[in-house]
Amino acid sequence: MTDFSARRRIMVDTQVRPADVTKFPIIEAMLAVPREQFVPDALREAAYAGDNIELGNGRVVLEARTLAKMLDALDVRGDELVLDVGCALGYSSAVIARMAQAVVALEEDEEMASEAQDQLVNVGADNVVLQVGTLAEGAAEHGPYDAIIVQGGVGELPVALTDQLKEGGRIICLFMDEALGAVRIGYKTSAGMSWRFEFNAGAPVLPGFQKQRAFAL
Structure with missing residues (x-):
């Protein structure tokens, strides 16, 4: 029988800590949440x-390294509301739930959302609200948000998401340009969005987040 708790410790010690992620809430959450329950059975x-x-x-x-470094930059606090865009089977939401006051987990694939709901209940993540809806539209009815994280590649960021940030809030995204991806964090101010590069990573671009081709005559 596989000792998944031992694998969790190895993941944190070999993938998360060496990436200069040392914040206790992130380490604690990644040690506590059973990642194997949030992937398809065949991939456990x-x-x-x-x-x-x-x-x-x-x-x-x-x-794990990418998610941990994104959360490290986002610096979620215990009194904050976080929108987790593209939560898939719910792993990221379960991790964030241990750091934030509440999480809105947004997923547009109904089968994945149903599975996510079951697993979030199983791990006791009772401060997560699962919302089924179009990822690119966000979940304005639950906002505005202190922080937003996007669980996949972004070609172009929909304005709907930054509109749902509180002033002073922040959003972190993995912007993909061909095969190269750059994680950037954006801060919302009265003057608009201010962006800062964090690190390189890669992931497929989420549906609805493709870069719009410029139309030339």
């Missing part, structure tokens, strides 16, 4: 490998 043995986990249709569970 691969749940702790240091790669994105393919879910089909261009969707992935982000590798």
Whole structure:
């Protein structure tokens, strides 16, 4: 029988800590949340490998290093409301739930959303609200948000998401340009959005987040 708790410790010690992620809430959450419960049954043995986990249709569970570094930059606090865009089977939402006051987990694939709901209940993540809806439209009815995180590649960021940030709030995205991806964090001010580069990573671009081609005559 696989000792998944041991694999979780190895994941944190070999993928998360060496990436300069040292904030206790992130380490604690990643040690506590059973990642193997948030992937398809056939991939449970691969749940702790240091790669994105393919879910089909261009969707992935982000590798632990990428998610941890995104959360490190986002610096979620215990009194904050977070929108988790593209939560898939719910792993990221379960992790964030241990750091935030509340999480809105947004997923447009109804089958994945149903599975996510079951697993979030199983791990006791009772401060997560699962919302089924179009990823690019966000979940304005629950906002505005202190922080937003996007669980996949972004070609172009829909304005709807930054509109749902509180002033002073922040959003973190993995912007993909061909095969190269750059994680950037954006801060919302009265003057608009201010962006800062964090690190390089990669993931498929989410549906609705493709870069719009410029129209030339």
